[in-house]
Amino acid sequence: MPPNVSTVYDRYGKTYNLSRILNAQDRLDPIKYQAYSPPYISAGYYLYLCVSFTAYTFAFVYVFLNEWKIFQEAIKGLWKGLRDRKSSAYARYRDPLSILMRNYEEVPDWWFLILLVISVVVGCVIVHVYPTGTPVWAAIVAILVGIAMLVPCIVLYSNTGYFLSLNNLGTILAGYMVPGSGVACLILRAYGYAVEDQAETFISDQKLAHYAKLPPRAVFRAQLIATIISIFVTSGALELAHGLPDFCSLDQGSRFYCAWSHSIYSGTLLFGAVGPHRTFDLLYPMIKWAFLIGGVAAVPIYFVRQRFAKQLRFFHPALVLGGFMRYGTGYNLSYYTPGFYASVAFMWYIRTRYLAWWSKYNYIISCGLTAGIAFSGILIFLALQYRPKTLVWWGNTVATSGVDGINKATLKPLPNVGYFGVANNTWV
Structure with a gap:
C-alpha cells in the first residue's frame, strides 16, 4: 500500500469495496465480511489515528492542569449570567475594550441556551424521521460528549490557534453505540464534531467583533441570519456538487478530489461499518492504547514545563501532536509548505x-x-x-507531475498466495 494515504485497502491491494460487506439494511454482514477481506490502512493513516486519539486525552488532562482557573471562571460566569439576567460579562474586566463595550446592550446567556435547545430538538427530530438508522439517544450522547470536551478544546485553540477536531472521537462512540452502521456512524460523527467546530468558529467571530467594538446584539443577529442563509446555500451547493461526474474520485475532471472526505469515509468504514471491536482488538490493537498514553503523558510533561518554564516557553506539546496529525492523511508536505513560509515572514x-x-x-x-x-x-x-x-502552463501542470501528481508509485507485488495480511478464515 502507499505509505501516506487515507484510503482503506482490501487484502488484494485494491480500494476496499464497502458494498461487499453490507446487507440490504446497509449494516455489516459478518458472513460477507468473512468471505471478502478485513480492512487495511497505510502507515501514515495508522500514525494519524494513534496521534489523534493520544491528543484527545492529552489535551483534556493537560489543559485542565494548566488552565484550571479558566475552567473555574467560565463555570462561575455562566452560572452568574443565568441567575442574574442583568449582570454584565464586561463588568468583571478592567481592560479598555471591555470598558468601552459596556456601553452596548449585551446578549443574555439564556438566548444562547434557547438556540441550543431548539437546535438539539431539530437535530433529534431529523435523525428520527429520516431513515438514518440512528437512535435519538445516541445523537444526544454524541452532543454531550462534544460539550464535555468543548472547554479544553476552546482553551487550547485560544492559546495556540490549533484546532483539535473531535470527529474521530465521535466515530468511535458511534461504532460502539450503533455497531455495524456506517450511516449512523457518519451522522453521529458530524453531530459530535459540529459542537466543537461551530463553537470555535463562533468564538473566533465574537473575538473579532469584540476587538472591532461592534454591538454584541448586532453581531448576534448577523450570525443568526447568516447561519440560516448558509443552510440553504450549503444544501444547494451539495446538490450541485453531487451532480458532477465522478465526484470525489481521484480522476475527477475538475479536481474535486475531496481529500478530507476520503479520510472521513475511511474512519467511518473502520469504526462504523467494520466496528471498533474488530479494528481495535483484532486488526490494530495498539491504537486503543493511545488514549491511555495521552492521559498519562500529560502529567509529567505539565510538571516539566512548570519546572523549566523559561526554557520551554515556546514549546507546546499539543502543537507537536497536531503536527503529527497533519502528516500522512489527506495532504502531503507541499500543501503546508507555502503557509509555513508566509508565517515565518509575517x-x-x-x-x-x-x-x-x-x-x-x-x-x-x-x-x-x-x-x-x-x-x-x-x-x-x-x-x-x-x-x-x-490552458497548459507550468502552474497547471506542476501539481500533476511526480509520484503524488500521477498517483502511482512502485509498490511491492502481492505474495504468490494472491493476498497479503492475515491468513484465510482467521478474521471474524
Whole structure:
C-alpha cells in the first residue's frame, strides 16, 4: 500500500469495496465480511489515528492542569449570567475594550441556551424521521460528549490557534453505540464534531467583533441570519456538487478530489461499518492504547514545563501532536509548505522588525488573502473548469507531475498466495 494515504485497502491491494460487506439494511454482514477481506490502512493513516486519539486525552488532562482557573471562571460566569439576567460579562474586566463595550446592550446567556435547545430538538427530530438508522439517544450522547470536551478544546485553540477536531472521537462512540452502521456512524460523527467546530468558529467571530467594538446584539443577529442563509446555500451547493461526474474520485475532471472526505469515509468504514471491536482488538490493537498514553503523558510533561518554564516557553506539546496529525492523511508536505513560509515572514521577521507596519496591515492582508482564494476559486471554476478549457502552463501542470501528481508509485507485488495480511478464515 502507499505509505501516506487515507484510503482503506482490501487484502488484494485494491480500494476496499464497502458494498461487499453490507446487507440490504446497509449494516455489516459478518458472513460477507468473512468471505471478502478485513480492512487495511497505510502507515501514515495508522500514525494519524494513534496521534489523534493520544491528543484527545492529552489535551483534556493537560489543559485542565494548566488552565484550571479558566475552567473555574467560565463555570462561575455562566452560572452568574443565568441567575442574574442583568449582570454584565464586561463588568468583571478592567481592560479598555471591555470598558468601552459596556456601553452596548449585551446578549443574555439564556438566548444562547434557547438556540441550543431548539437546535438539539431539530437535530433529534431529523435523525428520527429520516431513515438514518440512528437512535435519538445516541445523537444526544454524541452532543454531550462534544460539550464535555468543548472547554479544553476552546482553551487550547485560544492559546495556540490549533484546532483539535473531535470527529474521530465521535466515530468511535458511534461504532460502539450503533455497531455495524456506517450511516449512523457518519451522522453521529458530524453531530459530535459540529459542537466543537461551530463553537470555535463562533468564538473566533465574537473575538473579532469584540476587538472591532461592534454591538454584541448586532453581531448576534448577523450570525443568526447568516447561519440560516448558509443552510440553504450549503444544501444547494451539495446538490450541485453531487451532480458532477465522478465526484470525489481521484480522476475527477475538475479536481474535486475531496481529500478530507476520503479520510472521513475511511474512519467511518473502520469504526462504523467494520466496528471498533474488530479494528481495535483484532486488526490494530495498539491504537486503543493511545488514549491511555495521552492521559498519562500529560502529567509529567505539565510538571516539566512548570519546572523549566523559561526554557520551554515556546514549546507546546499539543502543537507537536497536531503536527503529527497533519502528516500522512489527506495532504502531503507541499500543501503546508507555502503557509509555513508566509508565517515565518509575517509572524517572525516582519513582526520583530517592523511592529507598527505589522500591527496595521497584517490582519488586513490575511483577510485579503483568504477572500482572494475564495473568490478566485469561484472564478477559476466557472471560467475554466465547469466546462473544461485547455490552458497548459507550468502552474497547471506542476501539481500533476511526480509520484503524488500521477498517483502511482512502485509498490511491492502481492505474495504468490494472491493476498497479503492475515491468513484465510482467521478474521471474524
